[in-house]
Amino acid sequence: xxxxxxxxxxxxxxxxxxxxxxxxxxxxxxxxxxxxxxxxxxxxxxxxxxxxxxxxxxxxxxxxxxxxxxxxxxxxxxxxxxxxxxxxxxxxxxxxxxxxxxxxxxxxxxxxxxxxxxxxxxxxxxxxxxxxxxxxxxxxxxxxxxxxxxxxxxxxxxxxxxxxxxxxxxxxxxxxxxxxxxx
Numbered sequence: 127x128x129x130x131x132x133x134x135x136x137x138x139x140x141x142x143x144x145x146x147x148x149x150x151x152x153x154x155x156x157x158x159x160x161x162x163x164x165x166x167x168x169x170x171x172x173x174x175x176x177x178x179x180x181x182x183x184x185x186x187x188x189x190x191x192x193x194x195x196x197x198x199x200x201x202x203x204x205x206x207x208x209x210x211x212x213x214x215x216x217x218x219x220x221x222x223x224x225x226x227x228x229x230x231x232x233x234x235x236x237x238x239x240x241x242x243x244x245x246x247x248x249x250x251x252x253x254x255x256x257x258x259x260x261x262x263x264x265x266x267x268x269x270x271x272x273x274x275x276x277x278x279x280x281x282x283x284x285x286x287x288x289x290x291x292x293x294x295x296x297x298x299x300x301x302x303x304x305x306x307x308x309x
Contacts, residue, residue, distance in 0.1 A: 198252070198295050205253055206299060208244075209292060215241040216290070256291035258284045258302040267291055269301040279307035 215237060222234050245255070256267045263270060263282040268291065276285050284304045291302030 199297060201251065202294055202297075202299055205248065205251075205292075205294060208248065209300060212241065212244060212248075213289060215244070252295040253299075254293050256293060256298070256302045258287045258291065258304050260284060263304070263306045267293075267298060267301055268304045268306075270306055271303050272305045273308040274305055275309070276307040279309075281307065281309050283307045 219234055219237055219241070222230050222237075225231065225234075245253075258268055261268075261284050262280065263284060268284065271288055274285060276283075279285055283306065284302075285307045286305035287302055288305070289300075289303040291298070292300050
């Protein structure tokens with residue numbers, strides 16, 4: 127009898143086949159849920175990683191582009207100030223070039239040489255003079271100071287240049303101040 131009581135207790139303690147299947151399904155389902163969550167988390171981390179990598183690459187490209195622009199156009203303000211000196215050379219030559227005195231003519235030649243040397247040095251760094259005389263008026267490169275009647279000239283052709291314009295690496299830093307023809 128003792129043996130029978132022991133067997134009954136074992137049977138009670140031991141889950142039945144149906145209970146065992148339910149618990150195995152629950153365990154499998156729980157494992158699948160954990161695996162599915164881990165896969166989702168892994169995909170989220172991968173997405174975030176790729177996003178951060180792409181953002182870093184874009185930031186590096188922006189930084190490189192800004193650095194190039196800084197190197198290319200960083201000295202723009204200095205060159206604008208130097209252009210005032212170039213203008214003074216031009217004005218001085220305009221005043222003294224028509225004289226008959228040989229000493230003053232020699233001085234004019236010296237000033238022309240210095241002016242040319244200065245412009246050549248600036249040109250090495252990307253500064254270029256805007257061609258205006260005889261060209262058609264272009265508001266992208268010229269600033270009209272007035273209009274005058276001129277025979278034999280096209281409508282809106284530049285007939286006088288009051289101040290030369292300049293570009294730095296193909297970017298306008300000062301427009302040419304001009305007078306244009308009207309018919």
